[in-house]
Amino acid sequence: MDLPPVGLGTMGIDDSATVEAAIDVGYRHLDTAQIYDNEAVVGDGVADSDVDREDLTVATKLWVDSLAGADVRAGTEASLDRLGLDAVDLLYVHRPRGDYDPETTLSALDDLRADGLARNVGLSNFEPDQLERAREVLDAPVAAHQVEFHPYYGDRELLADAQEHGYPLVAYSPLIGGEALDDPVLTDIADAHDTSAAAVSIAWVRSHDDVVTVPKASSVDHLRANLDARSLTLSGAEIDRIDDIEREQELFPE
Numbered sequence: 001m002d003l004p005p006v007g008l009g010t011m012g013i014d015d016s017a018t019v020e021a022a023i024d025v026g027y028r029h030l031d032t033a034q035i036y037d038n039e040a041v042v043g044d045g046v047a048d049s050d051v052d053r054e055d056l057t058v059a060t061k062l063w064v065d066s067l068a069g070a071d072v073r074a075g076t077e078a079s080l081d082r083l084g085l086d087a088v089d090l091l092y093v094h095r096p097r098g099d100y101d102p103e104t105t106l107s108a109l110d111d112l113r114a115d116g117l118a119r120n121v122g123l124s125n126f127e128p129d130q131l132e133r134a135r136e137v138l139d140a141p142v143a144a145h146q147v148e149f150h151p152y153y154g155d156r157e158l159l160a161d162a163q164e165h166g167y168p169l170v171a172y173s174p175l176i177g178g179e180a181l182d183d184p185v186l187t188d189i190a191d192a193h194d195t196s197a198a199a200v201s202i203a204w205v206r207s208h209d210d211v212v213t214v215p216k217a218s219s220v221d222h223l224r225a226n227l228d229a230r231s232l233t234l235s236g237a238e239i240d241r242i243d244d245i246e247r248e249q250e251l252f253p254e
């Protein structure tokens with residue numbers, strides 16, 4: 001899937017004006033989920049914006065209690081109803097647990113794709129062996145894998161899988177949930193570029209091949225700054241410094 005380098009993470013956004021503002025300043029990929037309880041907010045933002053629906057990539061995720069094969073269609077239809085859309089561009093399995101069963105869950109997702117309710121199938125928070133199994137079962141290609149990936153955490157094996165199999169890794173929590181702003185290495189590099197540690201964190205995430213990201217932001221200033229981070233290029237030495245930060249702080253463990 002051809003995803004924009006920086007999309008909007010919407011977890012915690014409860015005002016459609018923020019979504020509309022994000023689209024207005026240039027975001028074209030919107031990432032929501034059933035569990036964020038804001039699909040209607042995202043749908044309203046899409047409806048209120050001046051940008052054509054077909055120019056936007058709208059992604060949502062089926063929560064673990066909607067993953068039984070018999071529940072996937074009803075759960076997806078409920079999401080579409082809240083979003084006010086006929087189809088989502090990307091429908092993820094949020095986590096491979098709860099009612100997840102590779103055969104029945106993924107077959108149901110293939111059926112939704114065949115029927116046009118979901119244009120692409122994505123996975124999130126999968127382990128390498130679970131990715132392998134999903135590839136065996138799915139008719140659809142894995143369109144994206146969304147995982148936690150930032151200067152304090154990231155699984156290189158999952159990155160290698162994305163690069164080997166040719167799908168984008170969608171890095172979530174690229175600002176370490178806001179902690180990037182207080183990190184001394186990121187702040188130091190930011191000072192040298194006259195930018196923010198948030199931009200440096202996004203640029204580091206984006207320095208990896210086949211990685212796109214979905215920072216969450218609420219204010220127009222933050223929305224713009226994160227989008228502008230697309231044009232920030234870090235030197236090899238700066239990337240090495242960030243690589244050397246201890247990478248053991250997972251914000252969303254299983």
Ligand SMILES: NC(=O)c1ccc[n+]([C@@H]2O[C@H](COP(=O)([O-])OP(=O)(O)OC[C@H]3O[C@@H](n4cnc5c(N)ncnc54)[C@H](OP(=O)(O)O)[C@@H]3O)[C@@H](O)[C@H]2O)c1
Pocket residue numbers: 008009010011012031032094124125146147171172173174175176177178181196198199214215216217218219221222223225226252
């Ligand atoms: N698949 C999954 O299991 C999963 C799990 C977690 C997250 N996600 C996705 O990833 C998205 C992003 O992750 P996240 O929400 O955990 O955290 P994040 O994007 O790493 O950080 C968001 C925090 O950074 C602040 N911020 C944003 N831009 C800033 C800037 N330019 N300068 C200073 N502060 C800034 C935000 O504040 P303001 O809001 O005040 O701007 C917010 O407090 C989520 O919204 C969701 O879409 C997916």
